[in-house]
Amino acid sequence: MYKYNNFYKKNFIFKIIENDIKNKKYRLIRTRFPPEPNGYLHIGHIKSICLNFTIAKFYKGKFFLRIDDTNPSTENIKYIEYIKKDLIWLGFKWDENIKYTSNYFNLMYEYAIELINKNLAYVDELDIENIRNYRGTLSIPGKNSPYRNRSIKDNLELFENMRLGKFSEGSLSLRAKIDMQSKIIVMRDPVLYRIKFQKHHQTNKKWFIYPTYDFSHCISDSIEGITHSLCTLEFQDNKVLYNWILNNISIKNHPKQYEFSKLNIEYGITSKRNINILIKNKIVSGWDDPRLLTISGLRRKGYTSSSLKNFCYSIGVTKQNNIIEMSFLESCIKSELNKSAPRTMAILRPLKIIIDNFPFKKKIKLLIPNHPNNKNMGYKNIYFTKEIYIDILDFSEIEKENYKRLILGFKVKLRYSFVIKAKKIIKDKNNNIICIHCIYYKDSLGIKINKKKEIKGIIHWISCLYSEPANFYLYDNLFIKKNINYDDNILKFLNKKSLLIYKGFIEKNLLKNNKNKHFQFEREGYFYFDKKYSNKNKIVFNRILSLKKNDK
Incomplete structure (x- = not known):
């Protein structure tokens, strides 16, 4: 069950839509999720998807990818x-076929020509560096390009030749002619088109010019009939340009842009540029x-789609930037696995124990629960043998x-x-412990330690004979700095551990006997079977999170 209630009641965007519907502004609500195909989706995208999808579903509208x-x-x-x-794994189904901005390239080209004919766009010969220098800063106004006042005829001819490659x-770009003195830097003659000779995955080699995000985004929204264009706060200034473009071309629909806070989680990054640095x-x-x-x-770490959606619904949608604690994300998967993950014993750092007074060929079968608080999960057999691991x-x-x-x-x-009681230590020539010789007490099965004060405590174990090797990957925060900024030197803040x-x-046949690939390894944490890195010769488990003292 997803935590929708607060999401609906406290979400300021829902209140805007409620008001629009009350005033009969729209017949059908349409939202979209418009990712760039230049990397994998991250948790911040889930927040955006949850918002756009849930709005469309709640108001019986349409949600586009x-x-x-x-x-x-x-x-x-x-x-x-x-x-x-x-998106499919998360359980979000988009309406109609997948849409591509490249589907609208022909129309966008015509709208660019319309702006040129209105003397609202021009072809510039300044390179990227000079465009940046001419643009100025927050405290220094920009200055006009020397190519800003070309004739409409020359601009049309140059733009056509740009298209023809x-x-x-x-060498050239098409820029909007707005105001180089504007206090909003994005309005200082932004680039609308640039020349690129790379092959496109949808249009092949048809185009040699490609529209920028700012030019294409609002037009795509309009063509698709998007009613509420939702984006994060860093695009707040872009709204002025979004509206300027739509107001100056002959396009029917004028969606409204609304901004919400970006999802930031402590000790983590979502920037694709920074992720590429880590991969490289x-x-x-x-x-x-x-x-x-x-x-x-x-x-891969073991988070479920439901836990991630519950996390995003729980944090809500506001206009205030903040950093979410990693522990809050972990609590969402923990509350789910605490009920559903089978309990089992696994040994991460094995030390062999030899029970001296237990016969070599003997074994004692012990019936134990798969979950101490959920009898419906059934029971299983484990075996006590002469040699065990702790x-x-x-x-x-x-x-x-x-x-x-x-x-x-x-x-x-x-x-x-x-x-058991430890009697003797066996070490190698380097003084490393090889094994411990112990004795066991036959009448101690089921004894409670609070009645026997000489018993130090309870530890987990596994039979050597009824076990199989496994690799355990214990993950921790990637960075030692809580809040990683976009322009930080991220390599400086890496957590070496x-x-x-x-x-x-692990227990022998653990994976064979369980459809569930999530487990709580007692006293160690919640783990997930990593299918990608496992094979017939190697079993890999990823730790999702460690256990606290009150976990059972």
């Missing part, structure tokens, strides 16, 4: 496939690395204060099993 494919230099058709895959890439420097394994906040990365962190040669684990000369209870890998053991 539009691929904003105006820059063939950075785009790839594989990203389109992943965008579709992510007669000029080199970057081999800091992460790819766009689906579980340390990233991409949808694919979160899915975690090396659960053993100490000397007694320590408040150390409630196995200590040489003391007793400890094995979870669901017997009490964001991934720790352990080779240990």
Whole structure:
């Protein structure tokens, strides 16, 4: 059950739409999600999708998926496939066929010509660097390009030759003629078209010029009949240009743009530019690395689609920028897995225990619950044998204060099993512990430690004979800085311990006996079977989050 209630009641955009419907401004509400195919979707996109999809669904309108494919230099058709895959996995179904901005290139070209004929656009010969220099800053006004006052006839001829590919890439551009003195920098003669000779994944080699985001976005919204164009706050100034373009071309629909706060999560990044830096420097394994906040990365880590949607619905939609705590995201998956994930014992850092007074060929079958609080999840058998594994962190040669684990000369209870006592340590020539010799107490099965004060505590274990090897990937925050800014040198703030890998053991046939691939490894955390990196010779589990003291 998704947390819709607060989403509807407190969402200022819903209130705007309610008012529009009350005033009969629109017959049919239309929203869209317009990603660029230049990388994988991330958690911030989920917030946008939730908003646009839920609005359309709530008001029985339409929700479109539009691929904003105006820059063939950075785009790839594989990203389109992943965008579709992510939306389907999240459970969002778009109306009609997928739409592409490139479907409207012919119309956009005609609207550009219309602006030239109105003396509202001109062909500029300044390169990118000089355009930037002429634009000025927040405190310094811009200055006109020396090519700003070309005749309409010359501009039409040059623009046509740009379309025909007669000029080199970057040599010319089409700019809107607005106001180089404007206090809003985006209104200082923004670029509308640029020359690119790259092959386009939809239009092949038909075009040598491509519209910019600012020019294409509002026109695409209008063509599709979008009623409410929703975007994040960094596009607030662009709204003036959005309206200027629509007001100065002969297009019927004039959607309204509304801005909401971007989703920022502490210790994480969503910038595609920064993610590319991490991939290029081999800091992460790819766009689906579980340390990233991409949808694919979160899915590989073990997050469910429902937990991610609940997270986005819970944080709501406002105009105030803030940073969400990572623990809040984790709480959404934790509350779900705490009810659904089977409990099992796994050993991440194995230390062999030999039970001296237990026969070598003997085994004792123990019936234990799959979940201590949910009997409907049933029971399973585990086996107590002469040789078992415990975690090396659960053993100490000397007694320590408040150390409630196995200590040489003391007793400890094995979870669901017997009490054992450590008698002897076997080490190699480098003084590394090889194994611990213990004895077990036959009459201790089911004993409660609060009745036997000499028992230090309870630890988890696994039979050597009934186990199989597994790799455990323990993920932590990728950065040591809470709030990573877009222009930060992200490599400076890397957490060198964001991934720790352990080779240990799980119960034999654990995956074979469970359809569910989420598990709570007792006292270790919630883990997810990583199908991508596993094979017949290697089992990999990714830790989603560790356990707190009150988790059971």
